Amino acid sequence: MKLLSLIPVIAIGVLLLWAGQDFPKWGDVESPASKSPVSSHFIANTGVDTEVPNMVTAVLADYRGFDTMFETVVVFIAGMAVIAILRGSSIGRPRRKDHEVEAEPDLIVTNTVRLIVPVIQIFAFYVLAHGHVSPGGGFQGGVLMGASFILIALSWDLEKAMSRFPIERCLVVAAMGIVLYGGIGLLSMMLGGEFLDYAELEKILPVSREMARYHAMLGVEIGVGFTVAAIMFVLYANLASEGRLKEGL
Amino acid sequence: MGLEIFNTFILLLLVVAAVTSLWVKDLLVSAVVFGVYSFLMCLLWAEMGAVDVAFTEATVGAGISTVVMVATIFHLRRKSND
Amino acid sequence: MEGGSLVSELFIERLNYCIYVILLLIGLWAMLAKRNLVKKLIGMSIFQTAIILFYVSIAVKKDATIPIYLAEHDPHGSHAKVATEENATENQVAYNPVELKPETVKGYANPLPHVLMLTAIVVGVATLGLALALTQRIYQGYGTIEEDELLDKLDRADERASQSPIIKEKRNAQRRKSTQRAKAKAAAGSVTKSNMAAKPSAVTKGKKKAQPKKSPSKTSATKAKPKPKS
Numbered sequence: 001m002k003l004l005s006l007i008p009v010i011a012i013g014v015l016l017l018w019a020g021q022d023f024p025k026w027g028d029v030e031s032p033a034s035k036s037p038v039s040s041h042f043i044a045n046t047g048v049d050t051e052v053p054n055m056v057t058a059v060l061a062d063y064r065g066f067d068t069m070f071e072t073v074v075v076f077i078a079g080m081a082v083i084a085i086l087r088g089s090s091i092g093r094p095r096r097k098d099h100e101v102e103a104e105p106d107l108i109v110t111n112t113v114r115l116i117v118p119v120i121q122i123f124a125f126y127v128l129a130h131g132h133v134s135p136g137g138g139f140q141g142g143v144l145m146g147a148s149f150i151l152i153a154l155s156w157d158l159e160k161a162m163s164r165f166p167i168e169r170c171l172v173v174a175a176m177g178i179v180l181y182g183g184i185g186l187l188s189m190m191l192g193g194e195f196l197d198y199a200e201l202e203k204i205l206p207v208s209r210e211m212a213r214y215h216a217m218l219g220v221e222i223g224v225g226f227t228v229a230a231i232m233f234v235l236y237a238n239l240a241s242e243g244r245l246k247e248g249l
Numbered sequence: 250m251g252l253e254i255f256n257t258f259i260l261l262l263l264v265v266a267a268v269t270s271l272w273v274k275d276l277l278v279s280a281v282v283f284g285v286y287s288f289l290m291c292l293l294w295a296e297m298g299a300v301d302v303a304f305t306e307a308t309v310g311a312g313i314s315t316v317v318m319v320a321t322i323f324h325l326r327r328k329s330n331d
Numbered sequence: 332m333e334g335g336s337l338v339s340e341l342f343i344e345r346l347n348y349c350i351y352v353i354l355l356l357i358g359l360w361a362m363l364a365k366r367n368l369v370k371k372l373i374g375m376s377i378f379q380t381a382i383i384l385f386y387v388s389i390a391v392k393k394d395a396t397i398p399i400y401l402a403e404h405d406p407h408g409s410h411a412k413v414a415t416e417e418n419a420t421e422n423q424v425a426y427n428p429v430e431l432k433p434e435t436v437k438g439y440a441n442p443l444p445h446v447l448m449l450t451a452i453v454v455g456v457a458t459l460g461l462a463l464a465l466t467q468r469i470y471q472g473y474g475t476i477e478e479d480e481l482l483d484k485l486d487r488a489d490e491r492a493s494q495s496p497i498i499k500e501k502r503n504a505q506r507r508k509s510t511q512r513a514k515a516k517a518a519a520g521s522v523t524k525s526n527m528a529a530k531p532s533a534v535t536k537g538k539k540k541a542q543p544k545k546s547p548s549k550t551s552a553t554k555a556k557p558k559p560k561s
Contacts, residue, residue: 003362020348027393030435034392039443043398044431053400055442056301056449064446071450082464083410134399135300139453150316173326228453232313235460240320244469248428260350267377276369283373290380296449298397298440299387302448306380309456321463322369324451324472329367330477 010170028167050213054133060137060215065196068138068220069181072227076174079231083167086243113155120148128225132217138224146227146232153233167237167245170230176224184219252296259293272330276322284315347388354381366478368466372459379455380447383448404431498527 005027031037042059052058060068121144128141153161185196193200198216200208207215237245266289270282287310295303341467342349361374470476473484 001366002364005360009356009360009363012359013352016355017349017353020345020352023342023345023348025390026347026388029392029395031389032391033444034437034441036443039441040433040436042442043439045435046434047400047404048430053405054301055398055400055439056445059442059446060449067450069452074454075457078461081258081461085461085464085468135304135397137301139449140301140308143305143313147308147312149253150313154316231457235317236320239317239460239463239467240323242324242471255352257346260347264353266349267354270373270377271357271365271370271380273359276367279370279373283376286377287380292382293384294387297387297391298395299390299445299448300399302383302387302398302445302452303450305452306379306383309452311382314456314459317460317463318373321467324467325369325476329370330526331370 002058019184019217020050042064049210050217051210052217053134054137055132056135057131057137057217057221061215062198065220068179068224069185069196072178072181072224075231076227079174079234082235083243084240086238088243109147109155113151117148117151120151121145124148124225124229124240128221129218131221132214138221141221142228143232145229147235149229149233150236151238153236158237158245161233162237162245163231167234170234174230174234175226177223177228177230180223180226181220184216184223188216250304255296256293259289259296263289263293274327274331276321276327279290279320280315280322280330281320284311287311348385351381351385351388352484355385357381368469368478369463370467372462375462376455379451383451386448386451390444392437392440395438395440398440398445404429404435413478434555 029036040061043055046055046058050058050062052062053080124141124144124158126141127144128138131137131141138233149161149165151215152164184198184201188197188200191200191203198213200212201216202209202212205212205215264284265284266286270279270286273279273282286307291303291311292305294306355378358374358376358378359378362371365371365374404459433503473481475484525561
């Protein structure tokens with residue numbers, strides 16, 4: 001099988017390399033991708049339309065906000081599916097002890113983590129909120145937040161992390177993130193614009209049209225952050241305990 | 250000129266990391282070298298000017314992806330036949 | 332000649348694309364050829380990140396900066412105000428966001444592929460998590476994650492499941508008769524020797540072990556039948 005599968009792989013490789021002669025040189029300013037009117041419009045008009053300095057966040061949350069909403073839904077569905085797959089797994093099967101696991105958490109590790117986790121969580125909020133001006137945004141902040149819970153689960157047991165953030169609450173938080181995102185979109189629709197047309201929010205907020213888009217982008221990123229944080233922890237909790245959620249790694 | 254040398258060097262290291270991750274028979278070593286691969290990708294993208302993508306890959310690829318893979322491997326047999 | 336320009340154009344000027352193609356091929360070959368399921372997933376991830384690398388490298392412009400507005404183009408103007416206050420000139424530029432001219436646009440990297448690839452990375456990790464959950468479930472059900480052993484077990488399970496009901500009934504009746512005979516022998520000869528009683532249980536245990544491991548629900552169903560007998 002290994003040699004047989006080498007044939008189509010090499011054929012594809014030769015084709016791609018042969019087509020690679022026509023590519024523009026790397027870093028070319030005159031390449032068609034760089035001269036395209038869509039990206040030039042985004043670079044030129046992000047400041048005027050939305051007053052957000054980070055073009056990537058502006059395009060992600062405002063110009064292509066529909067995309068991001070469905071991506072959040074995909075992450076949510078992946079979390080649901082992991083729970084569904086691993087829920088009905090082995091009941092009461094004893095764990096194979098071919099690696100010795102420590103009986104109780106280590107002193108140095110727990111005290112260091114106790115100092116570090118609040119800092120990580122504040123940094124996660126900072127990355128989320130400052131995503132308009134610096135690299136960052138909803139996804140990165142959400143993943144950092146989820147990673148802080150995974151750190152608690154790794155240094156103590158899974159039960160201690162679950163006592164702080166039980167799975168039911170995780171799912172509620174994740175669903176709330178999507179409701180927040182869709183809710184902002186529906187709110188704009190009810191105020192007379194299209195779905196996810198944030199400029200219409202100037203009718204209820206005391207700001208100009210551009211600043212309404214700025215603030216709605218923050219709300220949308222918070223929604224994304226909620227969902228991603230919760231689902232990252234759900235993924236880890238279910239995979240580390242084989243769906244039983246009793247004892248972790 | 251220095252940037253091109255840097256790019257080529259990191260790309261060659263990427264190929265080495267990818268091949269190593271698939272060659273070793275111990276699955277835990279595979280997962281950790283995959284984390285190294287993710288970090289090298291993140292470095293390459295940060296050098297190319299894609300800072301948001303590099304940030305996301307650093308947290309998601311080298312963070313969550315590696316941890317989740319190690320968590321799964323703990324419950325499977327650690328030695329693979331090929 | 333044709334060959335010389337091919338080598339120089341492809342491998343020297345566009346070396347990056349060659350290495351991207353090599354990474355793609357490594358990932359694709361791992362998905363096809365490796366037998367271990369986790370190695371296949373690692374191959375899938377390598378494939379995904381290689382494609383993301385390709386897209387991001389399209390967005391690179393020579394001598395361009397990252398796609399975040401510099402201080403002089405900053406729409407909020409507070410940076411610009413700080414810069415001009417330090418210079419302390421009287422004719423401060425009033426704050427208003429302006430549309431950038433095409434020459435300035437060339438100085439920023441293209442943000443559009445970055446946006447698309449952000450989505451791709453997050454969807455990739457969701458897919459990886461789901462695939463790893465499936466792998467764990469397969470291991471719980473079949474006891475192995477090597478593809479050839481899995482195919483063996485599936486073939487045997489198919490064989491057993493596709494036998495006609497008449498043959499299955501005959502086999503079960505035979506098994507029931509043999510266990511009854513063994514129990515009768517044990518009851519008759521248990522007064523004499525102790526290892527005589529150990530033998531029938533070993534015989535039935537050997538029969539149960541002959542079936543390979545199945546998923547827990549199936550084993551409980553098949554265990555329910557011999558349980559009232561033994």
